[in-house]
Amino acid sequence: MPEPKGIEADAPRLGALLRYLQTEQVEHVVLDEPVDDDCSGVRLTATVVVAAETLPLLPPLLNEFCRRHDMQLVHHWCHGGDELFMFSWLNERQRPDFMSLRVQRHAAKQGSWWQRKREQLRRWREPSGLLIACLGPPGSGRSDVVEQLGALPLAPFSAAHVINIRPRMMRPVPVNPDSRVPRGRLGTIAKLMMFVADYWLGYWWRIRPKLVASTMVVSNRYFDDILVDPGYYRIDRFRSLARWLLPWVPRPQLWLVFDVPSEVLQTRTREVAEEEAARLRSEYRKVLRRREDVVVLDASQTLDELSAEAERAIVAQLVRRTARRLGLPDTSKDNPTSTDVLLFFCRRHVPVLSKLVRVLFNSDIHCRLPDDVHMPHPYGIVLHRQAVIGHRVTIMQQVMIGGRGGDPNIAPVIGDDVTIGAGARILGDVRIGKGVTIGANAVVTRDIPAGATVVGADRIVATGRNSPTGDVEAAKVAKFPLPPRRNSAA
Numbered sequence: 001m002p003e004p005k006g007i008e009a010d011a012p013r014l015g016a017l018l019r020y021l022q023t024e025q026v027e028h029v030v031l032d033e034p035v036d037d038d039c040s041g042v043r044l045t046a047t048v049v050v051a052a053e054t055l056p057l058l059p060p061l062l063n064e065f066c067r068r069h070d071m072q073l074v075h076h077w078c079h080g081g082d083e084l085f086m087f088s089w090l091n092e093r094q095r096p097d098f099m100s101l102r103v104q105r106h107a108a109k110q111g112s113w114w115q116r117k118r119e120q121l122r123r124w125r126e127p128s129g130l131l132i133a134c135l136g137p138p139g140s141g142r143s144d145v146v147e148q149l150g151a152l153p154l155a156p157f158s159a160a161h162v163i164n165i166r167p168r169m170m171r172p173v174p175v176n177p178d179s180r181v182p183r184g185r186l187g188t189i190a191k192l193m194m195f196v197a198d199y200w201l202g203y204w205w206r207i208r209p210k211l212v213a214s215t216m217v218v219s220n221r222y223f224d225d226i227l228v229d230p231g232y233y234r235i236d237r238f239r240s241l242a243r244w245l246l247p248w249v250p251r252p253q254l255w256l257v258f259d260v261p262s263e264v265l266q267t268r269t270r271e272v273a274e275e276e277a278a279r280l281r282s283e284y285r286k287v288l289r290r291r292e293d294v295v296v297l298d299a300s301q302t303l304d305e306l307s308a309e310a311e312r313a314i315v316a317q318l319v320r321r322t323a324r325r326l327g328l329p330d331t332s333k334d335n336p337t338s339t340d341v342l343l344f345f346c347r348r349h350v351p352v353l354s355k356l357v358r359v360l361f362n363s364d365i366h367c368r369l370p371d372d373v374h375m376p377h378p379y380g381i382v383l384h385r386q387a388v389i390g391h392r393v394t395i396m397q398q399v400m401i402g403g404r405g406g407d408p409n410i411a412p413v414i415g416d417d418v419t420i421g422a423g424a425r426i427l428g429d430v431r432i433g434k435g436v437t438i439g440a441n442a443v444v445t446r447d448i449p450a451g452a453t454v455v456g457a458d459r460i461v462a463t464g465r466n467s468p469t470g471d472v473e474a475a476k477v478a479k480f481p482l483p484p485r486r487n488s489a490a
Contacts, residue, residue, distance in 0.1 A: 013069065013089070014046055014099055020065050021048070047102040055083065058103065059326045062087075074098070074318040075156040076326055077128055077214070078119070086156055088315050095308045096315045098155035126325060129157060129211030131250075132314065133222040135288070136258025137280040139269035140299040141306050145258070146220045148307050156318055157216040165221045167202020170194055182231075188238050192226075196245050199223055203250040216314075223249045224291075228283040254317045255291055256310055257284055259413075260299035261429070282409035285386050289368060293317060296388050296413045298431055316416065320391070333374040333394070342378045343369060367411075377422075384411035390434070396422040404428030404445065415450065 050058070059076070062085055066073050074096075075086035086100045132149075136142040146162055153160035183191060207217055226233055226242045235242070262277035272280070288294045295313040299306060322328075335343075338361070345357040346365040358364055361378055366385035373389060375381065377397035383389070384402045386409050399420050403411050404427040413431045414420075421440035426432065433450030443457045452460050 013071070013087075014101075016069060017062075017065060017087075017099075017101065018046065018048075021061070024061055045100050045102070047104065049104045051105075055103065055105065058083075058085070059328060062101075063323075063326075063328050072315065072319045073322055073326075073328075074315055075100075075128070076322050088319075090312070093308065094312070096154070096311055100155075124208075124212055127208070127211035128214040129216060130254060130314065130317065131207060131211060131217045131219070131252040132254045132256060133219045133224075133252040134256045134258065135222060135225055135228070135284055136299060137260070137265060137277060137284070138271055139265050140258035140260045141303055142258045142299075143220060144303055145256075145307050145310050146218050148303075149216065149218050149310065153216050154311060154314060156214075158214040159210075160216045160218065161210055163202075163207075163217065163219045165219070165225070166195060166198050166223070167206050168198065169202040169205065170198045183234050185238075188235050189241065191233070191235060192238065192242055192245060195223060195226075196248050199249045207250075219252065222252065224287055227287045228280060253293060253321075254314065255288060255294040256313060257288055257294060257296045258299040258306075259285070259296045264300045278407070282407050285411075286409045289386060291368070294368075294388065316391075330372070333376075335373075335375055336378075339375040339378040342375075343373075386411040388413040390414050390416035390418060392417050394419045396420060396424075396440070398423045399426075400424075401426045412444075 059073075063073055065071070066087060069089075071087050071089045073085065074088045075084070077084040077086075082105075083103045084100055085103065086098055088096045088098050091097045134142050134146050150160045150162035182188075210217055223242075224246070226235060227239060230239060230242075259281060262274050262281060265272065265277045266274055285296070295316075297306060297309050297313070301309070323330075342357060342361050342363060342365070345354040346363075347369070348354070361381075363378060363381040365381060365383045367383050367387040367389060369383075369389055370391050370393075372392050374392070374394040375396075376394075380398040381395060382400045382402060386403070387401045388411070389401075393414055393416070399422070401412050401414070401420075402425075410429045412426045412428070414426070415432055415434040415436065417435045418432055419437045420426070421438055421442065423441040424438045424444070425442070426438070426444045428445050430444060431447045432438070432444070433448055433452065435451045436448050437453045438444060438448075439453070439455035442454050442459075444454055446458050448454055448460065454460055
């Protein structure tokens with residue numbers, strides 16, 4: 001199999017991919033000349049030519065390659081006889097890097113008019129772009145991250161487009177920016193109806209075509225922000241009407257919530273009082289409780305760390321969408337029938353029956369749970385209604401994830417691929433990083449870095465290789481070593 005010069009030296013991952021295709025006996029020919037893949041930021045690119053009957057076999061093979069090499073399949077794009085697969089992994093700075101593989105059909109013929117129209121319809125029905133809504137109080141770094149995402153779009157997207165609050169199909173009436181006098185009854189109703197019409201028309205006239213053209217559309221605030229900060233929009237009444245109009249507003253594919261403690265926010269800006277900052281934080285967590293695809297970002301980090309976390313959240317959303325569209329096998333674990341029954345009634349809140357099922361299982365679950373959560377023994381589980389649970393999280397029996405303090409809307413944030421042992425307690429305003437393992441009967445009351453293992457009371461006995469605070473946590477472990485094992489004979 002001929003390989004392009006320099007691939008093995010400059011791109012070991014790409015060379016490993018080409019060798020993997022050869023190992024799996026996928027007949028292909030590697031083209032030497034570079035090909036424009038219409039994606040910015042992709043440093044590693046290869047083009048191969050395969051037989052038409054081999055194309056359906058590629059997605060599961062590439063997915064297996066990603067699993068073996070700690071990579072992710074983030075994007076799949078099809079146009080005519082060509083298909084583009086894009087892969088991602090984290091570099092030393094914990095930011096995603098990308099490489100792409102363009103696959104061409106051998107002796108592909110140009111499709112008929114009907115086939116081209118059907119492909120255009122498919123791209124309109126399943127656009128390759130992404131609509132992202134960013135919410136957070138002033139001073140949380142929301143505007144800076146939105147500006148960075150708009151200036152440097154990620155590689156799976158051809159461009160980036162930023163909107164401020166709404167698409168602005170309808171121009172607002174000029175008002176004094178210093179005026180914060182609430183509108184009257186008719187003015188509030190007219191403003192809300194104008195917002196809904198603007199979102200609906202703007203989505204189908206401006207945003208949807210950009211999504212079809214593989215554009216990342218980032219919204220700085222969104223319609224749901226009215227429920228959190230109505231004074232900013234001079235709306236102090238009819239919040240129930242705004243909540244009733246929510247189903248008429250197009251929903252983003254990803255929500256990024258910039259969460260920052262009020263004391264940290266006070267050190268950054270004086271525009272918001274401490275009480276108002278605490279209220280905004282509580283309301284943002286409350287209003288997004290029933291939303292899908294919500295990622296709560298730790299806005300107390302530096303701007304570089306915050307933007308890197310936002311990029312990782314976007315890539316994770318693309319990975320889930322690509323796996324769903326390609327029909328890749330689900331890597332989540334199967335739940336027993338008892339768990340399916342419990343989650344069914346907890347998610348739908350059927351009168352009387354939901355409460356009866358909770359009593360039978362001795363479980364109290366009110367928060368939003370993803371479809372790939374794993375509960376092998378769903379008994380005695382208590383989850384706070386404002387808790388944020390990531391994907392592929394394993395929760396054993398007698399686990400409690402609850403609040404700590406006076407604010408009922410502040411609860412733990414659990415990352416992806418976390419395992420919580422039996423009888424564990426996670427309490428208060430804490431964040432559990434990705435891939436954390438919490439031992440049985442452990443008590444967690446502080447933030448845990450990604451990849452760590454926790455036992456006892458806030459005792460970290462191991463840290464992940466990619467954890468940015470791994471050295472600090474390792475020093476804490478060395479300072480407080482495990483007690484010596486007791487002699488069994490004694």
